[in-house]
Structure formats: structure tokens, C-alpha cells
Amino acid sequence: xxxxxxxxxxxAEIKYVDEGSGKVVLYIYGMGSSLAxxxxxxxxxxxxxxxxxxxxxxxxxxxxxxxxxxxQSARDSQALLDYLGIDKAILMGYSMGAAVxxxxxxxxxxxxxxxxxxGDMSPKLIxxxxxxxxxxxxxxxxEMYEYDLEEIRTDYKRFAxxxxxQLMYKGTPDQKRDFSGNxxxxxxxxxxxxxxxxxxxxxxxxxxxxxxxxQIHNYDYWVTMANADFRDVLKTINIPTAFIYADPGSGxxxxxxxxxxxxxxxxxxxxxxxxxxxxxxxxxxxxxxxxCDFCGI
Numbered sequence: 001x002x003x004x005x006x007x008x009x010x011x012a013e014i015k016y017v018d019e020g021s022g023k024v025v026l027y028i029y030g031m032g033s034s035l036a037x038x039x040x041x042x043x044x045x046x047x048x049x050x051x052x053x054x055x056x057x058x059x060x061x062x063x064x065x066x067x068x069x070x071x072q073s074a075r076d077s078q079a080l081l082d083y084l085g086i087d088k089a090i091l092m093g094y095s096m097g098a099a100v101x102x103x104x105x106x107x108x109x110x111x112x113x114x115x116x117x118x119g120d121m122s123p124k125l126i127x128x129x130x131x132x133x134x135x136x137x138x139x140x141x142x143e144m145y146e147y148d149l150e151e152i153r154t155d156y157k158r159f160a161x162x163x164x165x166q167l168m169y170k171g172t173p174d175q176k177r178d179f180s181g182n183x184x185x186x187x188x189x190x191x192x193x194x195x196x197x198x199x200x201x202x203x204x205x206x207x208x209x210x211x212x213x214x215q216i217h218n219y220d221y222w223v224t225m226a227n228a229d230f231r232d233v234l235k236t237i238n239i240p241t242a243f244i245y246a247d248p249g250s251g252x253x254x255x256x257x258x259x260x261x262x263x264x265x266x267x268x269x270x271x272x273x274x275x276x277x278x279x280x281x282x283x284x285x286x287x288x289x290x291x292c293d294f295c296g297i
Contacts, residue, residue: 070224102230145227164208250277
């Protein structure tokens, strides 16, 4: 990949790739990813379209300067479209990247977008006040969120390993989840279970075993993502939208996508059967086919 640089609206240097030709798809990856970790996906997608991806602040090759969080990533997305002179694009986000898409729509609307793809995400992560379609298939409470904020600052690896474990394995909403143990015990628990070693490696490298400055940046991403409520934003989406979701899932239950489908008039449901939150890696052919077919590329 040819890594390029542009200056965002506040002067921050953002690293990005712009590969392929044809319809423009701006892809926003999730927490723990980077241009390097997405290279295989980029190499596939550039054969079908003009595929644009950037390293969000504090991830990969982009330094964590200026404001950090999903709302800033949305502004950097708009700044990149401006820089490249792109009038219309398909905006695609997976996991935290989908939260960036929600924030983009909240800040800028849909005028410059042809279509939207939301990958396995909820518009509200904290389950409270009758809402039970948030993180951990409805089990993530505000008390847990507040605890996580403190733990990111004081015991980051334990926070990241719990998140990794909870997202890796398929489950159901009524299944009891294990949030016990210290960092070493949780890591051992993960390694003792049968799973795709490539997924384990990607999560350990991209989410868990990070330098201290990156850990600090993830605090800001978690605050802006987990404390957001984008349910009202869904009703403002007036362009074709696809909800790709894991079934039975691990981070979120399928009913999340079904709920969003009722809120966005022109939308389709694209289930990744027998998958966890790591569906894009667990069944890459199906995932790529969904994306290409919906985009018409």
C-alpha cells in the first residue's frame, strides 16, 4: 500500500491510503485496527472500487494529536473527502467505525453520501432506562462503564482483555458472562479456548498489548463511543443503508440490527450467520460479498 498524508481541519497529520478506482468507499475500521491490520481487506476491495481508509488519531501511523475520539474521527472523514475532492462516497464503518459513521451523520448529514454500511454496532452501548440492546448483548450497564473508565487508566490490559474475551466468542443474551480474574488469568482463559489464532493475534496486538500513549487514547475513544446515544440519528438517515450483523453475535444481539432497520426506512439486514463480533474475519467471503453486492461494485 502507498501510505499518504493529509492535514485535517486542525492541522493534524492523518495517514491514509487511496487504492483502486470506480465508486468511492470510505471505510472506517474499529478499535484496535490500523491500515496495516486491514491490508488484506484493502487489497481485496481495491479490485472492486476506489477504497479509501485512514488511520484514526492514535492508531497505526497517525499520531494521537489534537482532539481524540469518534467525533473527531468523523470530522477527519469529512476533511479527507474535502482534501480528495470527493463529492459522493459510500461510508462504511465496522464496530467503533460504525459509531464514527453515526457521528458523521449527526454532524454533517447524508448529503455527500451515496450509501451507508453499519457493521455490528449498536447506536447506544450502555443499557439503561429500558434500553437493553447495547454492548455485551444487553448486559453492559452504566456502572460497568464507569468502572471501565477507571480501569483503562489504572489497569488497561485487564480492561482490554475482558473486551477481547467478550467479543471473541459467540453467545446469547441469557448466557452468563465471566468478568472475573486479573489480566494474566483472563489471557490464559482466552488462550485455553479453541479459536482462530489469527483473530487472537490481531486483538492482542491491536487492542491489548499497546504502548502507554495508545492506551491513553483508547480512554478518549471509549468515552466518546460508549457514552454516546445515536438512536435519534437513525431517523435522519435518508439514503440506502445496510446493517451487517453477527448472529448469534457476541458484542451485540441480532435484535439491535432489527431495531435499526425499523428506524431507517431504506435499509436492509445482512446477517453473518454462526458468527461472533469478529464476523468479518470468521467468514470473510460472505462479508466481502455483502459489501460488494450492496455497494453495486
